[in-house]
Amino acid sequence: MSSEADRKILFLLTGSIACFKACELVSRLAKRGIAVQTVATAGALRFVGAATLEGLTGRTPFTDLYEAGRTMDHIRLARWADLALVCPATANSLNRMAAGLADDVIGALFLAWEIGRKPWLVAPAMNATMWEHPATRAARERLAGFGARLLPVGDGPLACGEQGEGRLLEVDELEKHVLAALETGR
Numbered sequence: 001m002s003s004e005a006d007r008k009i010l011f012l013l014t015g016s017i018a019c020f021k022a023c024e025l026v027s028r029l030a031k032r033g034i035a036v037q038t039v040a041t042a043g044a045l046r047f048v049g050a051a052t053l054e055g056l057t058g059r060t061p062f063t064d065l066y067e068a069g070r071t072m073d074h075i076r077l078a079r080w081a082d083l084a085l086v087c088p089a090t091a092n093s094l095n096r097m098a099a100g101l102a103d104d105v106i107g108a109l110f111l112a113w114e115i116g117r118k119p120w121l122v123a124p125a126m127n128a129t130m131w132e133h134p135a136t137r138a139a140r141e142r143l144a145g146f147g148a149r150l151l152p153v154g155d156g157p158l159a160c161g162e163q164g165e166g167r168l169l170e171v172d173e174l175e176k177h178v179l180a181a182l183e184t185g186r
Helices: 019-031 050-057 073-080 091-099 105-112 128-132 134-146 171-184
Strands: 008-013 035-040 083-089 120-124 154-157 163-167
Touching: 008 019, 008 073, 008 105, 019 035, 019 050, 019 083, 019 171, 035 050, 035 073, 035 105, 073 105, 083 091, 083 171, 091 105, 091 120, 091 134, 120 171, 128 134, 128 163
Parallel strands: 008 035, 008 083, 083 120
Antiparallel strands: 154 163
């Protein structure tokens, strides 16, 4: 296996308060010498700015399928990366990926990804009721059937003030999952 410095991660952020944890993970991975290319939905950019993501990685985040000069980035980046991580993955993003919708950066990258050949990890973060909703459960099952690997969620206090499952894993745990997947290719 090649060293961490030779590894490339596509780090996809969706619109959740848990983006603050995702930024900590982006920083840790980049400090290890791993090339990290962030991708952010419009919702994610409401929680964390593009300048922050560029500052953490040294790379301009991919945010718009139709940006001049970047219209083929969903293909290029899908071939470039060794691993993709959707973190945080909202209920909306899970359901959109499971439906095969490709009208945003996350969906287009998911459909362009060589699923089964390279790891596509999903780190969910949402309210407990949303996590347990039948639509979200079905989306999780469908994504797993496609070959995506869903990471566990934490249980405890949620940003909305409620308690339950749906918390994004802590950064230490997320980092362990990512590094193991880079090492094994799964």
